[in-house]
Amino acid sequence: MSDYLKRGFLLGLGAAVSGKEKLEQKLKELVEKNELTQEQAKTVLENFIEKGDTQKQKWSDKQKEQTQKLAAEYGIATKEDIHELKERIHELEMKLSNKTAEEVEEEE
Structure with a gap:
């Protein structure tokens, strides 16, 4: 299942890179024809990249959710389960060492 998600992500990434390159080319043409200013083209490209980053984060969150399920x-x-168990073991070891120390004191 994870392999399919990875392939899908890579496919989307490839499409995004290809789309970005085509957008850059089209924006360059529009600037050359004076249909857009350089600043407008830059803004359009930044918005495209920002939306791509947002989508990437959504995909990442979805993959994490899927993996957790x-x-x-x-x-x-x-990792959280293991961390919780380590903490519980540590607490039990501390209680056990305290109890052992108390038993030694009682014997003296």
């Missing part, structure tokens, strides 16, 4: 479905521990 799959991990939950298959019972795979997440």
Whole structure:
């Protein structure tokens, strides 16, 4: 499943790069024909890039969500799960070492 998401992402990225190149070319032509100013062309290109970044973030969030669902479905521990377990183990070790220290004091 992850391979399909990766391929889809790369396909979208390729289309975006191709689209950006075509947009840059078209904007250059419009500037040369004096149909747009250089500043207007720059603004259009910046808006295109900004929208691309927004879409990239949406795809990234969607992929993360999809991965979390799959991990939950298959019972795979997440980093958060492992971190939580490490904290619990540490707390138990501390309680155990305190109890052991108390037992040693009682024996003396």
